[in-house]
Amino acid sequence: MNAPKKLNIPIRKSVLALAPYNAPREGRARKLRLDFNENTVGCSPKVLRALSRITAAQMAIYPEYQETTRRLARFFRVRPAQMHLTNGIDDALHLIADTFLESGDSVLIAEPTFDMYRFFAELAGARVTALRYDDEMRFPVDAAIQILRRPSEIAPRVLYIATPNNPTGTVVPQKDLRRILNAAARTLVLIDEAYFDFSGETILPWIRRYPNLLVARTFSKSSGLAALRIGCLFGNPEILAVMRGACTPYPVNTAALVAAEAAVADKRFARSYTREVLKSRALLEKGLQQFGARIYPSGANFVLADFGPRAHRLAKSLERKGILIRERKDFPREGFVRISAGTRADTRKLLRAMKGIL
Numbered sequence: 001m002n003a004p005k006k007l008n009i010p011i012r013k014s015v016l017a018l019a020p021y022n023a024p025r026e027g028r029a030r031k032l033r034l035d036f037n038e039n040t041v042g043c044s045p046k047v048l049r050a051l052s053r054i055t056a057a058q059m060a061i062y063p064e065y066q067e068t069t070r071r072l073a074r075f076f077r078v079r080p081a082q083m084h085l086t087n088g089i090d091d092a093l094h095l096i097a098d099t100f101l102e103s104g105d106s107v108l109i110a111e112p113t114f115d116m117y118r119f120f121a122e123l124a125g126a127r128v129t130a131l132r133y134d135d136e137m138r139f140p141v142d143a144a145i146q147i148l149r150r151p152s153e154i155a156p157r158v159l160y161i162a163t164p165n166n167p168t169g170t171v172v173p174q175k176d177l178r179r180i181l182n183a184a185a186r187t188l189v190l191i192d193e194a195y196f197d198f199s200g201e202t203i204l205p206w207i208r209r210y211p212n213l214l215v216a217r218t219f220s221k222s223s224g225l226a227a228l229r230i231g232c233l234f235g236n237p238e239i240l241a242v243m244r245g246a247c248t249p250y251p252v253n254t255a256a257l258v259a260a261e262a263a264v265a266d267k268r269f270a271r272s273y274t275r276e277v278l279k280s281r282a283l284l285e286k287g288l289q290q291f292g293a294r295i296y297p298s299g300a301n302f303v304l305a306d307f308g309p310r311a312h313r314l315a316k317s318l319e320r321k322g323i324l325i326r327e328r329k330d331f332p333r334e335g336f337v338r339i340s341a342g343t344r345a346d347t348r349k350l351l352r353a354m355k356g357i358l
């Protein structure tokens, strides 16, 4: 980022050094949005009803977190002290950086992965050591363990892992996560389970065993609450108490609290949407293979596909037809697209449009 010429106040070096992040574009609302792994049908009607019951008096007071934390903790089967509400996982990443990273510290990631790990670490002035997912899109476990075993002065402060990973969709096996956590004596390990509802694999109960483990979840994906910005960070009570000390007083608004409570109460909606997405993902995988794309095993609500030289034209032509998919440029070569699985009707519409193009 270049400093504006007319500004005569200093800007932090870490801000000027940031690479731009390609956030979702504007004007997506009326299109078939298969580019940012959102829920494509919207949240549960019970969430909308709960939101409509918010009173003027509730709006006028600063949010209170105790009751919602207690109810959500019961849903997630943790103690309230093992849970912290955040303004989406993005906010949790910001809070991790604010609490644990000094300028010059190092953090460890494996790319391609969710861009915000690098973004918040670099914003804090940390150095990012980036390993690579292999050709099968597997997390590089052995290389990560070697780095975690470095002497404490040069060990990474934080290791970020998304499982299922975005954009690869691949899941890091639990036996590998156990090896990583056993090797991470001096490193905080964030396991980002944003797509847990679609993989069904979690290590959330491990927060009782590993004092430097944090697990993140979000209501942005299967619950369809991306607009309200709410997520949860889980960890042992001591670490969360320290983090609360570095946190803004009201990171989550009252509407988001009400919506999250209503979302967890409507188990039927969550189950039926997740089932629909899994059927839709199977349809999508089959369709993509029929077009000759290489796909990777996905535990999430999206599929990574390698279309080689056809990828760019495909994405652009779909966009002209009102269907958004995401081209990923962070691979050693071009050709990769990430496509979200919404309902089966969404996937059928996409595959029909692809047939016309390819």
Ligand SMILES: Cc1ncc(COP(=O)(O)O)c(C=O)c1O
Binding pocket: 036, 037, 087, 088, 089, 090, 091, 114, 162, 165, 166, 192, 194, 217, 218, 219, 220, 226, 230, 231
């Ligand atoms: C792995 C991963 N973590 C976190 C997020 C963002 O979650 P939130 O909307 O809760 O900030 C995303 C969104 O795409 C993601 O892919």
